[in-house]
Amino acid sequence: MWRFFSDSMVRMAEAEHQPTPRGSYAKGVARRQEILDRAIEVFAKRGSDRTSLRAIAEEVGVTHAALKHYFGSLEELLIAVYRQSESRGEDWEPVPPDVTPTELLRRWSDANHEVQGLVQLYSSLVASALEEGHPAAREFATERFVRVRTEIAERVRHNQRAGRIRADVDPLATAALVIAASDGLQTQWLLDPDAPQDAALALLDQLLSEPAPAGRPAV
Numbered sequence: 001m002w003r004f005f006s007d008s009m010v011r012m013a014e015a016e017h018q019p020t021p022r023g024s025y026a027k028g029v030a031r032r033q034e035i036l037d038r039a040i041e042v043f044a045k046r047g048s049d050r051t052s053l054r055a056i057a058e059e060v061g062v063t064h065a066a067l068k069h070y071f072g073s074l075e076e077l078l079i080a081v082y083r084q085s086e087s088r089g090e091d092w093e094p095v096p097p098d099v100t101p102t103e104l105l106r107r108w109s110d111a112n113h114e115v116q117g118l119v120q121l122y123s124s125l126v127a128s129a130l131e132e133g134h135p136a137a138r139e140f141a142t143e144r145f146v147r148v149r150t151e152i153a154e155r156v157r158h159n160q161r162a163g164r165i166r167a168d169v170d171p172l173a174t175a176a177l178v179i180a181a182s183d184g185l186q187t188q189w190l191l192d193p194d195a196p197q198d199a200a201l202a203l204l205d206q207l208l209s210e211p212a213p214a215g216r217p218a219v
Helices: 005-018 025-047 053-058 064-071 072-087 101-112 114-131 135-161 173-193 197-209
Strands: none
Touching: 005 101, 025 064, 025 072, 025 114, 053 064, 053 072, 053 197, 064 072, 064 114, 072 135, 101 114, 101 135, 101 197, 114 135, 114 173, 135 173, 173 197
């Protein structure tokens, strides 16, 4: 599962300016959030494999009708769970722009090891987005890839100006490559925990680093 601090902070800031709902609407919002919090706990442990809205309702402790009322479909619930898990950033500190994309991937990788179920959920959503008949998953994945490419490309530009990333690579293409590496390594880890994630990230870091001047050994 990816974690984007800037985006989660924006969502939290926007939430602070939303009017406080009242009456039955407020109760409905609170109930939906309660169900969502419980669903995140469930998915973090078990992922989204071989499940149904009815099965999730039973594990969460609500009726199937209630879950369908608040989320409409299993796919919409999965998307809501993933988005909510991303936005839980109260205790996160923004990542300084000097942190390179590959170092950011290492941090995400360490965090993802604690929530394997949510990592599997994300992979399932992306897989569903490639199939016909899953418009919500397709919209989620497409929007997310555009946003993440933009955020990482800006981080690449910053580190290029600082001399930490080679200047002859295109920032947007580099961002797409970083995302591909992350998602691919993430999938390999789900299938095989012994997959060489650290070695692969070290190699990617080496490929993107500014070459050492002639006559000076590479660090």
